[in-house]
Amino acid sequence: MAKQLGMVIDANACIDCKGCMVACKVANQVPGDNWRNWIKDGAMDRSAKSKKRMVFQPGNCMQCDKPTCVTACPTGATYKSKADGVVMINRDLCIGCGQCIKACPYGARYRNEKLKVADKCDFCSNRREVGLEPACVSTCPTKARAFGDLNDPSSPAGKLYAAQKEEAVQVVNAQSDTDPNIYYLGAPGDKHWPVKAQMPSAFTFWKNVADPGVKVLMGLMGVGVLAMLGKQLVMKNDAPEEHHGEDGHE
């Protein structure tokens, strides 16, 4: 099976310390108000048998198998890596249109305030290059986050995933299942993600109106030109000698 880097997150282990958020911000030089990861407060479990504890749902880009952000990118600057399944951004090819940001249901993308291009978690590609785990994983004091190839049972995430396939859940919106590669164990709160993936209106207009419109126009022009060419090749020039001649003009 192809390599697919992912995470298995034990929500019960998360103590909401925000260490992962800080470590990420530093490791990736994430500017200003931009954040690559988050910890959502789940609703409190108030059922009788619960011990009335808060539930926390740490998250970041889910490196989806059906990434709507990639679908929304006109230039191919954002793509799903064939080598490890991580959704990457080529900053030099990105034109800063922000369609991917809107298309992500998780809000995992932001417009980098400094670079003015789309940006997001790439599982710390800079750290992985030198053999380190993502900063959020390394720093987590309760080891809530396990990282690795989900399809390789010898990786930390793959081991958990293989062992607890039945219990592990994805947090998705039922109407736009992007098949994320972050799985949760324990009690991550509501499994239903409230935001539906949505293509920007400029994109849907391009796809549904502009693209077919231009094709029809091009086709009509092509047919017209071919008709004229055919006539020119087949028919002799039947122009009257002096086609303005006798009637003159006013």
Next chain:
Amino acid sequence: MSSRQVPRHTRAGIFIHWFNAACWFFLLVTGVALISNPELNPLGAWYPKAVRAIFFGGENLLVAHWLVAFIWLAVWLVYLFWGMNRLVAPFINSIFTIEPNRDIQWMIKKNLQMTVGYKMMARLVKPLGYDGTMPDQGYYNVGQKLAAQGLIIGGLALVGTGFIMFTSKYFLTAADVWLVQWSITVHFIAAGVTTALLILHIYMAAISSEERPAFISMFTGTVPAEYAKHHHRLWYDELEDSKPSEVG
């Protein structure tokens, strides 16, 4: 006698036309290759792949596209300022002057004549109360005028939206990006419409045999007086009328 030539295009006009055409061609080839998305690819995935390989990567292709666009714009701005009164204003004036009665008739007849020939055209327009002769036209015929109008408006749309896209990575904030998104879509539409017009323009200019003298004039600057008389009678008459003063 029939080989007497009359001036049609200035050297500056010829330069800007071919400079513009070369840039436009480059921008079209590179621009289409900047689209790489299975839902939007105009020609299929192979096209951006092939062109990006030639440029050693999509990021270089992007730079090449806006670099040529800026050179194109800079040369145009110089031309516009330098030739505003003498070349540009008269051109714009003639391109946007249309006389509906005469010109609608000309469009109907020309379209028929180009596809079914003069004799058939004469027969087909009879029910409309027209005879088989083409109405006189000025320096440009109305087909050329409409094409030029489309190319000018399309060109302005391309410059405006292209500039907005370019600024995105330098000046705009997250709140402005909807402008960039719509710029991409409008840029695509403007490129599509002007390309359709250019298919026609290039056919008429370079392939259609009737307009051969006009094609040659885009290199030499002159057309045979006979051609001017038959194809642009109103302009020809102006030339003839102004002759004495020209000599004087």
